[in-house]
Amino acid sequence: MTSLAQRNQKMAIKLAVIALLMFGFGYALSPLYVAFCKALGIDQAQASITQSSAALRLEFDTNVASGVAATIQALDTVQMAQAGGIVKTRFLLANTSDQPLKLRAIPSFAPVRAAGLLQKLECFCFDELVLQANERREVTVVLLVADQLPAEMGAATLSYSLQAVAQ
């Protein structure tokens, strides 16, 4: 039988090891956090936000009108727009019904002041879309960013709502 002192020492060592592991766990949270944010598509702080004040944060929002059997999803929910740059962003469209669908995406944006700053070079909202039964398709929007961005602007949201086109 081991003496009490020995048993105590063993337990203390075990507990100290747990403490050390937990210290490591604190550090492990750093890569875990990044992985989680990536996996869940959660927006993280970005270096570009702090580095240049002349950047505009673009957020993409999507909606589907009620009764339309389709889905739309922004693949890049947030992007940073640099003055004079080009922003390309992707969306995933899907027809969830067994029939072909004729759709149109109605764009809108906020705030109004963003109007002069972003110019759409290309957009899936320009045309009518025809999606075959159960078809999934990736579509894009390409934006040209103004040469000068006001520092106080911060962020703009672009929104696309899918509507059915009367047949």
Added chain:
Amino acid sequence: MSSDTLHHTDHGLATHHPQGGWQRWLYATNHKDIGTLYLWFAFVMFITGGVMALGIRAELFQPGLQYWQPEFFNQLTTLHGIIMVFGAIMPAFTGLANWMLPLMIGAPDMAFARMNNWSFWLLPPAAALLIISLFVPGGAAGGGWTLYPPLSIQSGMGMDLAIFSIHLLGLSSIMGSINIITTVLNMRAPGMTLLKMPLFAWTSLVTAYLLIAVAPVLAGAVTMLLTDRHFDTHFFKAAGGGDPVLFQHIFWFFGHPEVYIMALPAFGIVSQIIPVFSRKPLFGYVSMVYATCSIAILSFMVWGHHMFAVGMPATAQLFFMFLTMLIAVPTGVKVFNWIATMWQGSLTFETPMLFAIGFVCLFTVGGFSGLILSIAPVDTQMHDTYYVVAHFHYVLVAGALFSLFAAVYYWLPKWTGYMYHEGRGKFHFWWSMIWFNVTFFPMHFLGLAGMPRRIPDYALQFTDFNAIASVGAFCFGLGQIFFFFNVIHTIRGGVGPAPSSPWEGGNTLEWEVPSPAPHHTWETPPDLATVQRGLRAQAVE
């Protein structure tokens, strides 16, 4: 285990006679001496943090800036928070555990007497670092006790001192916890199984495990802050690819269990006291144990409720919201059991019982406001308002502090050998009870009306309630000086010598040894009959 080996190891450590004067304390290895050191240290810190609180309340008595620069005001709130949490409440509980655990479980001392000495003596330098930081260029840390970046990365060397101080405090807590766990698990008297231990031993055990799990995480977080500040790492610096929100996750992964580190020992204390003064065994002992463990486990999964306002996916908000509400269940079990213990008991209202009942009532108020804050959409409104300040002071002052007062009055006869003056004790209770509520209850209204926390100046419509709160705080503070003289009076002889068991219903083992408890007790473990008698306290013989 033979009591022979037990005796043997003990001889090597502490059987030589206690040295006189300061050496007795500097080289203390006896659990009672160390417990005493911890308790006095905690009291000094309580007064220090309290003076800072009064500094805050003086500034907030009227709108406008009267006494302090805004930067200094922030340093006051920050140091007040850190000192109260890490300097006053936690060391006081560790001190109680040191003093009482060996007595209550029939052990001769703590498992590691020398390490015990170290864990205490790390505290004064840590406190000194915090105090010194007030006088360095740039002043003390001013980013709140949560030390959120980016402010904590940008501020001056006061922050470095706070970080080092937190390292020392964490190390001390971890060593203290290792000691408590080992003592409770390995050194109980024969016949005292885990499910027969006094609840205070249970809550100390669970708390110690919580500390071992989360104190290193906080140490890691502040180390990352330190390297972000000086060694060009980018854990939290957005400019380098880090994220300040990550700090909040790590901090609250520590921070929420920390709240229970300050609450569970309080639950243990009142679970000892209420049965004694109700002259009934504790109602639902086993459910109390399970509730303690469930609270501890759940506390790891709810940190996100501190971050509702940060921006979080709705599913995550719901997850944290429901889990947080779930904690109310085991907590409710506890409150129910305390009330059931009192139900139809032959109650008497000596000071420890008054503080224990005060604890149950006010802690319940704090629990309810916590429940309200756990609702994510409500919290986005209340976040960082005085409602939060009211909530956590109901939990920490009425919870942790009142339970500590209860413990001090309850065990003072055992510590000093003298009875305290009952009238003065009661006066201290009623005085604290009234002024505590005057101080903190109006803060609910301030918060609901939208007054933010951590500000030195405020809009005119908040004037009246702030004035009331400030008057309350100063009166509350005055009462604690009265408490100090109460204790000194008892040490000097009080109202006469105390019997070994001054409370009629006191069954647990500490009441089997003389008052004051001799320097060495339970050198041979209590016999089975004695242990069995002690178990009547929780009706599990």
